[in-house]
Amino acid sequence: MGDGLEVPQELVGSSALYNSPDPLLRRLRLQDSNGQDILDLNRYFRHKEVLVLYAGSEGGSSIANLKELHRDLSTLAFKEIKTCAIIYISTDTDASAMPRITANVPWTRMIFADNSDFAPPVRFSESPKIVEIEDVARGEDFIQAGEIEVGAEKIEFGREEFQFDYVRPLSRAAVTALMHAYATPSIAIYHIPSHQILSRNVRPSAFTPSNIGKNYHTWRNGGSPSIRVIDILARLKWYLFILFLSLSYRLLTHFGGDQYNFIPQFMDMISWRGPQNAGVIL
Numbered sequence: 001m002g003d004g005l006e007v008p009q010e011l012v013g014s015s016a017l018y019n020s021p022d023p024l025l026r027r028l029r030l031q032d033s034n035g036q037d038i039l040d041l042n043r044y045f046r047h048k049e050v051l052v053l054y055a056g057s058e059g060g061s062s063i064a065n066l067k068e069l070h071r072d073l074s075t076l077a078f079k080e081i082k083t084c085a086i087i088y089i090s091t092d093t094d095a096s097a098m099p100r101i102t103a104n105v106p107w108t109r110m111i112f113a114d115n116s117d118f119a120p121p122v123r124f125s126e127s128p129k130i131v132e133i134e135d136v137a138r139g140e141d142f143i144q145a146g147e148i149e150v151g152a153e154k155i156e157f158g159r160e161e162f163q164f165d166y167v168r169p170l171s172r173a174a175v176t177a178l179m180h181a182y183a184t185p186s187i188a189i190y191h192i193p194s195h196q197i198l199s200r201n202v203r204p205s206a207f208t209p210s211n212i213g214k215n216y217h218t219w220r221n222g223g224s225p226s227i228r229v230i231d232i233l234a235r236l237k238w239y240l241f242i243l244f245l246s247l248s249y250r251l252l253t254h255f256g257g258d259q260y261n262f263i264p265q266f267m268d269m270i271s272w273r274g275p276q277n278a279g280v281i282l
Helices: 064-079 097-102 145-149 172-179 212-220 229-235 237-256 262-278
Strands: 050-056 084-090 108-110 186-191 196-199
Touching (some): 050 064, 050 172, 050 212, 064 084, 064 212, 084 172, 145 172, 172 186
16 A cells, blocks of 8 residues: 555546556656646556656757757657657756747657756745745645655655555656756656666667667667677777877887887977977068
8 A cells, every 4th residue: 555645636536647556657747749738647658668758958959969869769759659658858947948849749748837946946026925936736746856866755666556546746857866867968768567767878879770779679678778899999989099009109119110210200300390480580
């Protein structure tokens, strides 16, 4: 059984909003790609297996390579419509930013009105007794990032929960804390059948046409793609190239003698030309 939390008055009779046994899904308040609230989790996510949690911001969305990421995420959402859902998590503090980013893309999204604690501090009006407070959907008490970070609220992944108990929902900020998202864009992969976060800080290249087939197959089976040797070599190519040149020069001077030791000669030439050029009068 659950912890006996009282259901908010506005949720009475709306248990479909949270009665999924999955520990993450039941704590998310979502909207579909048209901006309509998802009121029945079990129906909407009936055949879903993989959730792509995408934390983003309007500032980051204008970067050229993110346009490619958005295209790749939308392609995945269309291709794997039965088993995959892209969930956009806005880290913006302006409510109008999220619709601009999610317009014309087949993603679901977390609702904005959750009082996320990465929002700026509330502002005091002229009267010190009046404080502007952000609207909160349905009067729910959303879990905040600070509660996750200090351990005041813990989500036990890897097992099902009693789906008919009411639990506090996660704010956008709390989800980014679970994702370890310290900058945007940040992507995590969640596997519904095992109720686990498989990967955090997934690189955008994981969704490119050449990589997504293998990666999605791995995610759908509850695994995390391993880093291949070729990927490591690709990231270190310039360091390896410089190392190769250094070793080649070292071997050349060792076996060929001073006639191949051209670097000191080159430096001498530069140092000789410097003072000479400084004395030239045009």
